[in-house]
Amino acid sequence: MAQSIHDFHDDPRNADIRIWINGTLKPRAEATVSVFDSGFVLGDGVWEGLRVIDGHPVFLDEHLERLFEGAKAIALDIGLDRAQLIRAIYDTLDANGMRDGVHLRLMVSRGVKRTPYQDPRVTVGPATIVIIPEFKVAKPETLAAGLKLFTVHVRRGYPDVQDPKLNSHSKLNCITACIQATQAGADEALMLDPHGFVATCNSTHFFIVRKGEVWTSTGDYCLGGITRANVLRACREAGIPCFEKNFSLTQVYSADEAFTTGTFAGLAPVREIDGRRIGNDASGDGGALPGPMTARLRALYRDLIARDVAFRAGVRLA
Incomplete structure (x- = not known):
């Protein structure tokens, strides 16, 4: 379900x-x-x-x-x-x-x-x-099972129509995407940009892992995510190759790992996209979740949180 x-x-x-x-x-x-x-x-x-x-x-x-x-x-x-x-x-x-x-x-x-x-x-x-x-x-069982995504026809649009960078109350674009994904039996919608490249999800940001590299979209057609930015920061601090770039669904389907990011749930592994299991293990079921890179990035993200909480506590005491 x-x-x-x-x-x-x-x-x-x-x-x-x-x-x-x-x-x-x-x-x-x-x-x-x-x-x-x-x-x-x-x-x-x-x-x-x-x-x-x-x-x-x-x-x-x-x-x-x-x-x-x-x-x-x-x-x-x-x-x-x-x-x-x-x-x-x-x-x-x-x-x-x-x-x-x-x-x-x-x-x-x-x-x-x-x-x-x-x-x-x-x-x-x-x-x-x-x-x-x-x-x-977030439900721990959802994080353990991983997410099922479905690519919807609803696109993230050009900024001169409604800028995706604006975190406004007007979320109908994302809601219609969510509805389509739900009707398809998925947990979250994967949304493309106007050029057909992967942009983001309806309520989270999207990453893939390929051959030790971490990829996410250019960011041109998605909200400036706080967790997204911190995952990229964690990669750079740890020397993990990370790229904000255009990539297609073909590259998504053959990814070693995929995950979403958001304030509420942090890093959530993705197990399936458009009926394709994500991962390359011999059994063909995509392998255990989270994958090794996702697990490592979760730990690095927790470290960033701990540093920020310590900073905020110091500010309050000052």
Whole structure:
């Protein structure tokens, strides 16, 4: 049975979480926004997902950099500076007694509109900022089994249509890709760029391993992924050959390993793409998961996380 890499086991503690909305912490059942909010009416806003480890949001500086870049690109005034947002995030975690096994969603919309219409000039208030923290981790059984991908006809488009670099609330392109993959019995959609080269997945980034080299797309048609960038960083620090380049499905099908990356689940091995088992073992079943390179990169990525958490803890103590 297909399942998303973002699936998780329900945690009863999430029923009592407190959610930060424009400076007020509200119980989950009371955490609402207006039906006139730009995010609801139009998907007009930007967001970030963060993993919390040992009480600290991992790679927080990189996530906030992307959030503010996106807001500037769509002329959205968040209304808080970085220090204020960081304080709001930690206040939310502290109010919920959260330190580990937590995923946090930071969302910013343009705010409430006086009528449901796209023109930003009909917005009548400040930006709406919401911070939702949940006790949530990727299912270990999904990570152990590996993902099944299906290449969909929905493409990642040109930046002059809707720039894939923009982490906006408007995700219909990815949603339609996800729907097609789900209907095909897959866990995640593999998406091509307008030229037919592999771009990314619908909610994660995509890598392959070939003859000791790590490949991912050029990045021209996908979000500037934080985990993606850190995997490339880990490769370079460890002297592992890594390339951002164009490659085709033919090269994907014959890869030694494949994996996806994302904030929620980290590195997730891929076992099958379009009916082809990934891997070259003699049994023909693709071999044990994760493959040796994926396992090594997981360990290197964990080291980067530990360094970032130590840095963040030092910043808080300073």
